[in-house]
Amino acid sequence: MNAGTTQPDADKRARRHTVRIAMNGVTGRMGYRQHLVRSLLAIREQGGIDLGDGTAIWPEPLLVGRREHALLAIAEQHGLDPDTAVATDLDAVLADDSVDIYFDSQITLAREEAITKAIEAGKHVYTEKPTATSLAGALRLARLAAEAGVKHGVVQDKLFLPGLLKLKRLVDGGFFGRILSVRGEFGYWVFEGDWQPAQRPSWNYRAEDGGGIVVDMFPHWEYVLHELFGRVESVQALATTHIPQRWDEQGKPYEASADDAAYGIFQLAGGAIAQINSSWAVRVNREELVEFQVDGTEGSAVAGLRRCRAQHRSATPKPVWNPDLPATHRFREQWQEVPDNTEFDNGFKAQWELFLRHVVRGEPYTWDLMAGARGVQLAELGLRSSAEGRRLPVPELSL
Incomplete structure (x- = not known):
């Protein structure tokens, strides 16, 4: 395998494990900004991934897509050789023995077929989520990968955010005691596209194109x-379309057939209850675009993308309900900042580094296509729960 070859010690490129990665979907916002620029190119800028034995993993991106002019522009902008770093024929790319990994950040509708081809070609697979448009499709991909013996991973970037890493530190340290509840608020106002351009692509709001906030956010x-x-x-959800008409990239109005807001209640193993609101039709009155409040018998915490604040049982004030008097507590000032205690890298880059170490060195990696299938399952059950108006159990999955 190309990822396992070591180049000679003749120059600064000596002792590199070169891994060639076919990246499908880098002309999109997430594929370009987070996966190419802030992950793989950032890894190259730091000299690769140091393996601690005088060798380093060196990612070699191959940009794949249908819009050759856009791919060539990206390659030129970032100093990639257009003759070797740009391709428009996916089948030819997958037939190339020098390609080690296939990465997918296309629209969801195109993902399952492309990943299937990659697995059948013997490529390791790393992909955005959701991994497929149905649970059956997601499980089929997981089974195919297991049978083929290829390594596979699914992007689960929020686990690597500084705020959630600090929150996990509190969980692992037993800070909360028995966890009672989790309350999440996610979202922002996505412009309709008539008098200001929308911040998200129009396909996100068309169910027929794989759009909708449930299929986008419930896997997270x-x-x-x-x-x-x-x-x-278990899950009980209500999904709705608050904004029924939007305007696309050409300024043409279209019917928003996909849900743009979802309100979910999730029962967790161990008895805790999670309630998470997701909306592209909400104006932000919180410190970050997503926040989770965790309440336990011994303490509580509020975590966002970067910050995490906590309040221990011993430092909890005693507010008293009295609507006849103005509130005297400055509640947010009563919480203590959880320190970083370390340097946090870009979450997408951190997970890419773990996956590349998994491919090259066989180091443990748990966020695979079965984990991706669990996300698809929750989205599917969330939509069904909303349609049927009832709480649904979430069965455990297996190959």
Whole structure:
């Protein structure tokens, strides 16, 4: 395998494990900004991933897509050789023995077919979520990868955010005692596109194109809840479309057929209850675009993308309800900042480094296509719960 070859010690490139990565979808916002620029190119800028034995993993991106002119522009901007770093024929790329990993950040509707081809070609797979448009499809990918013996990973970036890493530190240290509840607020106002351009692509709001906030965000909530607090055992959700008409990239109006807000209640293993609101039709009155409040018998914490504040049982004030008098407590000032105590890297980059170490060195890696299937399952059950108006159990998955 190309990832396992070591180059000679002749120059500064000596002792590099070169890993060639076909990146499909880098003309999109997330694929370009987070995965190419802030992850793989950032890894190259730091000299690769130091393995501690005088060798380093060196990622070699191959930009794949249908819009050759856009790919060539990206390659030129970042000093990549257009003759070797740009391709428009995915089948030819997957047939190339020098390609080690296939990465997918396309629109969801195109993902399952492309990943299937990559697995059948014997490529290791790293992908954005959701991994497929249905649970059956997501499980099929996980089974195919297991049978093929390829390594596979799914982006679960929020686990690597500074705020949630500090929150996990509190969980692991027993700060909360028995965890009672988790309350999450996510979202912001996405402009309709008529008098100001929308911050998100129009396909996000068309169900027929794989859009909707449930399929986008419930996979995130599944792995956050699963990794920090316990497996989701049941879901009750209400999904709705608050803004029924939007304007696309060409300024043309269209019907928003996908949900743009979802209100979910999740029962977790161990008895804790999570409530998470997700909305692209909410104006932000919180410190960060996503915040989670965790309440336990011994303490509470509020974590966002970067900050985490805590309040221990011994330092909890005693507010008294009296609507006849103005509030005298400055509640937010009564919480203590949880210190960083370390330097936090970009979350996408941190996970890329773990996956590349997994491919090259076989180091443990748990965020695989089965983890991705759990996210698809929760989204599917969330939509079904909303349609049927009832709470649904979340069965454990297996290959």
